[in-house]
Amino acid sequence: MKKTNKKIALLGFASSALLFLTGCVATHKVNGVLVPTEAAKHGFTYQWLVRPMSDFIDLFAKNMNLGYGLGIILVTLIIRLLILPLGLNQAYKATYMQEKMSYLQPVFEPLNARLKAATTPEEKMAAQTAVMQAQKDNGINMLSSIGCLPMLIQWPFFISLYNATMYTPGIMSSSFMGINLAKPSIILTIISGVLYFLQTWISTFGMTEEQKKTSKMMLFMSPAMIVVFSFMAPAAAALYWAVGGLVIVIQQVIITLIMKPNMKKKIDAEFKANPPKIMDAPRDVTPVSVQENFNAITSQPNATERKNSGAKGGRNAGKQERR
Known part of the structure; x- marks a missing residue:
C-alpha cells in the first residue's frame, strides 16, 4: 500500500507539474489562437526561458528552412539527449539501491x-532501530538516490521547451506531415500514449510478481495522463511529448536491459566479498513465526532439512500444548 500511495503521489505531482507548465506564461486569444500577453512578453519566464527556446526552434525552422515540425523535433531531441546523462545517473543510483534492497530482502x-x-512504543522504537541499523550495516541509503539537482537542471528546459512549442510565432500557423500544429492531433496523441506505455511496460521487466502488481497502476495512469494532456493541447505540444517519449523509452531500455543485469552482477560480487550482516531480533519484539521465517530464508535449508525441521517443530508444538 505504501508503494502504491507513493506512486499515486508522484502521478499527482506530475499532473500538477504539467498544469504548472501550461500556466507559466499568461496568454490571451487572438483570432482563436492563444498568444502571450504583452505583459507576459516582458516577464522573466518569457524573456529568459521561452524566448531563447523559441529562437532555437526558429534556427532550424526558418534559418535552415526545415519547418516548425522538424524544428520542434530537433530541439526536443537535442535538449533531451543533453539531459539524458543526468537522468541515467539518477536512475542508476535509484535502481542500485532498489536492487540492493531486493537482494537483502531475506534480511529485512x-x-x-x-x-x-x-x-x-518501545517495541516500535526497537524495531525501527533494528531496521535502521541493518540498513547502515549493509550500506543502504535510499536518500542517496533522491537528488534534486537533476530535476532542478531539467525543469527550466522543460518549461521553456513546452511553452515555446505553444507560443512561438509561426508554429500555430504551420503544419507537419499534414498535421495542423495549432489543433489537437489524435495521431500524435496516440503515439505519445503508446510510447509512455511502452516505457512503463519495459520498466516492469525483471520485477517480481508482487512488484508488478504494485506497478499496474503506473502502467496505465502515466500514459493516460499524457494522452489527456496531449489531446487537450495543440499538436505542437503533442509533438514535443511524442519525441520526448521516444527518448524516455531509450533511457528505460538502457536502464532495464543494460544497467540492471550489470548491477546485479556487481551486487552479487559485493556481497560475496562482504556477506550481508544479519541482526538478531529481540525475543520480546519478534513473534516466533517471524523468527522461524527469518531463519528459513537466511539459512535456505534443503528439502530433507525442511522436512525434519517441520516434524521436529510439530513435536515441540505438541509438547507445549500438553504443558
Whole structure:
C-alpha cells in the first residue's frame, strides 16, 4: 500500500507539474489562437526561458528552412539527449539501491514484519532501530538516490521547451506531415500514449510478481495522463511529448536491459566479498513465526532439512500444548 500511495503521489505531482507548465506564461486569444500577453512578453519566464527556446526552434525552422515540425523535433531531441546523462545517473543510483534492497530482502523481511507486529512504543522504537541499523550495516541509503539537482537542471528546459512549442510565432500557423500544429492531433496523441506505455511496460521487466502488481497502476495512469494532456493541447505540444517519449523509452531500455543485469552482477560480487550482516531480533519484539521465517530464508535449508525441521517443530508444538 505504501508503494502504491507513493506512486499515486508522484502521478499527482506530475499532473500538477504539467498544469504548472501550461500556466507559466499568461496568454490571451487572438483570432482563436492563444498568444502571450504583452505583459507576459516582458516577464522573466518569457524573456529568459521561452524566448531563447523559441529562437532555437526558429534556427532550424526558418534559418535552415526545415519547418516548425522538424524544428520542434530537433530541439526536443537535442535538449533531451543533453539531459539524458543526468537522468541515467539518477536512475542508476535509484535502481542500485532498489536492487540492493531486493537482494537483502531475506534480511529485512523479518525486521519489517517485526515492525508491523510491534504494539507498544518501545517495541516500535526497537524495531525501527533494528531496521535502521541493518540498513547502515549493509550500506543502504535510499536518500542517496533522491537528488534534486537533476530535476532542478531539467525543469527550466522543460518549461521553456513546452511553452515555446505553444507560443512561438509561426508554429500555430504551420503544419507537419499534414498535421495542423495549432489543433489537437489524435495521431500524435496516440503515439505519445503508446510510447509512455511502452516505457512503463519495459520498466516492469525483471520485477517480481508482487512488484508488478504494485506497478499496474503506473502502467496505465502515466500514459493516460499524457494522452489527456496531449489531446487537450495543440499538436505542437503533442509533438514535443511524442519525441520526448521516444527518448524516455531509450533511457528505460538502457536502464532495464543494460544497467540492471550489470548491477546485479556487481551486487552479487559485493556481497560475496562482504556477506550481508544479519541482526538478531529481540525475543520480546519478534513473534516466533517471524523468527522461524527469518531463519528459513537466511539459512535456505534443503528439502530433507525442511522436512525434519517441520516434524521436529510439530513435536515441540505438541509438547507445549500438553504443558
